[in-house]
């Protein structure tokens with residue numbers, strides 16, 4: 440049944456009855472609690488589901504419902520329901536799945552949480568999917584159309600992003616999102632941090648792979664407007680791929696945000712190339728300022744790296760930093776909160792994402808915590824990095840929670856935002872930092888208003904303006920510094936005075 444189209448994925452055979460398919464991203468639990476911040480969940484459209492929808496035939500009838508931005512009704516009658524399950528929407532996902540199964544729909548569950556705990560999810564599904572869906576979902580569709588769907592589809596060998604069909608962005612309601620142009624051009628990550636979802640999710644096959652550069656560039660060209668947000672775990676993870684991508688993007692007039700590790704920012708001149716292609720802000724996993732914590736969590740790529748040099752290099756390029764920090768690792772004591780927040784402010788980190796360490800099922804951290812008898816709950820609703828779900832080593836659970844809450848408040852005080860912006864050399868950059876940081880945490884009322892008016896896309900040009908271009912000169916200066924470093928300077932510490940002068 441089915442034949443292969445020119446893309447290489449399964450196509451519906453002529454004459455086969457079209458399918459009615461509903462893709463659902465259930466709301467995370469916090470949608471109903473005081474932490475709910477509509478803007479946070481109106482950032483990105485459900486890219487994973489739009490990726491899967493691309494494997495349907497043109498005749499099939501598909502809808503994507505993202506419960507964070509619209510109401511989900513359950514009284515319709517799709518034949519096939521496809522639900523993406525994260526740990527913190529798992530219970531809600533299961534309730535929706537049960538409801539649709541009672542109504543006679545065939546329900547597929549997949550995503551990170553299903554991959555971590557397949558037995559738990561299987562009770563609520565007709566078919567479950569482990570790992571990325573690019574190979575398993577088209578196989579399932581073929582089986583389903585043939586009337587022989589399997590129970591468990593596991594992504595193993597043959598994982599690739601080559602010849603994948605274009606994402607069904609037509610099913611996404613762009614105006615409901617601040618960042619409709621989210622994109623992923625790689626999957627996974629070359630690193631192996633103990634607390635990360637990555638190794639469990641990609642078990643049994645490749646853990647890091649990229650699109651073909653020309654496919655990625657074509658996908659970028661299809662996106663309207665200027666702003667892009669790369670959701671890749673590590674955009675600089677494959678040097679050759681990233682070099683070619685940035686070369687291809689040069690001159691496209693894009694501004695973009697992405698994520699990378701500290702070592703990749705310090706190494707070579709990839710970050711200058713990224714800046715030249717339009718990178719204006721980057722998510723960096725600093726995680727902890729304590730070496731022992733890095734070692735224990737196998738975050739080797741951060742060991743011995745000069746975090747200060749990372750911040751200075753990025754600022755030198757006019758790239759704003761979203762720093763990620765984890766509290767509650769085994770060497771963290773009461774002083775960790777103040778130390779971390781002070782460091783982030785002193786280094787001019789624009790936005791900080793703080794997390795309480797969370798042992799996600801499937802990770803090596805989870806196994807260790809179980810082994811040491813330190814897990815205290817299996818209520819997945821609490822696994823949102825805001826609650827303490829294990830016994831910390833050198834802190835009480837209360838102190839960890841209080842310190843985490845304090846860190847957020849302290850970092851986003853008006854005074855702190857102003858203090859951090861003073862780290863920037865020019866008034867333009869100080870203003871950029873100020874508006875970006877303040878806009879993220881201080882204008883909640885305004886965001887809510889725009890979201891209610893369903894016109895979030897009006898704000899995208901504002902975001903583009905805040906992320907506007909740094910001068911070519913800054914990038915050229917930084918490239919020169921990299922060349923100088925290669926020619927002589929031994930350590931990044933030696934470069935700091937040079938960077939300091941440049942910024943002053």
Ligand code: B12
Nearest residue numbers: 484485487523527547548549550568571572636799823824
């Ligand atoms: C975008 C994003 C968000 C967005 C989600 C918006 C959205 N509309 O999806 C927002 C900002 C809301 C968010 C929030 C959080 N996130 Co988040 N987020 C991501 C990010 C960066 C990208 C997700 C993405 O779009 N990937 C690209 C698409 C193509 O892949 P995908 O969604 O995984 O879908 C594929 C497969 O999973 C599979 N699949 C998925 N569903 C299904 C269903 C079926 C039936 C099938 C066949 C296949 C299938 O097929 C798809 C194609 O391969 C990931 C990192 C990552 N690389 O995945 C983290 C990530 C998912 N987030 C993570 C975390 C920890 C959080 C937070 C808890 C953090 C925090 N404190 O802020 C919060 C959640 C808060 C809460 N209350 O629960 C962790 C999850 C860890 C875990 N084990 O669950 C990740 C993995 C980051 C990381 N490296 O740790 N996040």
Ligand code: SF4
Nearest residue numbers: 628630631632635672
């Ligand atoms: S570098 Fe980031 S994405 Fe990669 S394994 Fe570590 S935590 Fe996960």
